[in-house]
Amino acid sequence: MHSIQFALDDESLTNTTITVAGWVRTFRNDRFIALNDGSTIRNLQCVIDQKEVDAATLARFTTGAAVQCTGELVPSQGSGQRVEMKVTAVEVIGDCPAEKYPIQPKKHSLEFLRENAHLRFRTNTYSAVFRMRHQVSFGIHEYFDTHGYNYFHAPIITASDAEGAGEMFRVSTLDAKQPPLNESGEVDFEEDFFGAESHLTVSGQLQAETAALALGKVYTFGPTFRAENSNTTRHLAEFWMVEPEAAFMDLKGDMDLAEGLCKHLISRVLRNSMDDLQFLDARLAEEEKSKPQDQRSEMGLIDRLKFVLENPFERITYDDAINILLRSKPYQKKKFQFPVEWDVDLQSEHERYLVEKHFKKPVIVTGYPAKIKAFYMRTNAPGDFGYSEKGKTVAAMDVLFPGIGEIIGGSQREERLDVLEARMDEMGVPKGELWWYLDTRRFGTVPHAGFGLGLERFVLFVTGMGNIRDVIPYPRAPKSAEF
């Protein structure tokens, strides 16, 4: 058995007899099976000798049917492909009743295919997306491995709710209808499986930090859960996150790492996914046509990826960002819906302006006000990178991408025990629960840094897809966990 990719690309197979198996995309003229086996977005045209195949069998070559073909690979008479198969033996492995099968050889809406998530892998768009998702995932391991990072498996279940990254899902084996109660009438989680109220992780960062302060460089890569009631094209309740963490690394090193990773992944898909990219590029171009002229993007998908790869990310401070926004046309024409002022987080519209209008490339914003950032971020002092006269800032960095917004959020961590404890008190983070985290600052603490990259957001960028639910196999979101 040969993969169709191999059959199409390996010229030494021409004029030899091989066997392929896959699913029928279309059956034209009672003679041409366009066969796809998922190894590539391209189909192999299998030409049936009608004298050899009876009418009953021909009728079974319906869209979606699983078919195995054996025959000689010969130069194609038609113009759509280099080689085709002159079929000498054909067998239907699995029938696909045409009147019931939802996937037709026509353009389907992404909404419809989302409702048929179990079948959507059989379309060109989704097979391309998921092959690319694999390339990105594998590229993440490749990048960190070659840079000396250890793959670290942070726990999925945690009994601490102090991670500070949002609402969490509870993990429990208690009877939801009749939970045991304690003396004060509240649910007694001491009776629960873990002996304490437990949740699904919202981040493996704190655990990764403990490992980084021994192994030096680690990264986590796994599912992450947020119980936020977010209904957007870039949020999921279950998503995959990459979280590198490195000892003796400062914020500049963190930015270099983030930019290096993004560029590695982009160069990998440009190298390994060109067929899929060309298809998605054309798909996107088609979609852009239906948009009003002023909303169309100037570059196609592949050009955009090359542009990001070849140009340094713009690195600015939060102060710079505010100043640019205050001088911007939309601000002066009062087009922004939200105020631009120091100590207030940048809104989507502000980030989009910076990335899509002003710089027209990925932007890394550093030195955010402490007030709007997490407790573990390192407090800046005069002379520190991103320090501002206007108020207390932290060594945070957000990487903003065109069309998606924040794709990476990271920081240099607060390694000074006294500063960290003061900050936790200030923000009401319970120190008791995080005693183990604080121990890292008690015993041989060192400067260190890391970030979180949303896998799906990155896949969104490299595939040109618009909705995050289209780049994960089975999306989990509020009111939505089918399949």
Add this chain to the structure above:
RNA sequence: UCCCUGGUAGCUCAGCUGGUUAGAGCACCUGACUGUUAAUCAGGGGGUCGUUGGUUCAAGUCCAACCCGGGGAGCCA
């Protein structure tokens, strides 16, 4: 959660200021054709107009509530 928008055939959509048997393209079925590229041509079947209630002589069309989808915002990755 808030704002906007939509729900009519398997899919994509049309259906005007309420008015008789609700339409098209694709898909499907039947036949023809046979080097096609989402093949083509002819014919055919297929609808509780998201749900419930209301207004009216009359509702796909107007009103209300609810359910579901899409887009935007917030939260963030």
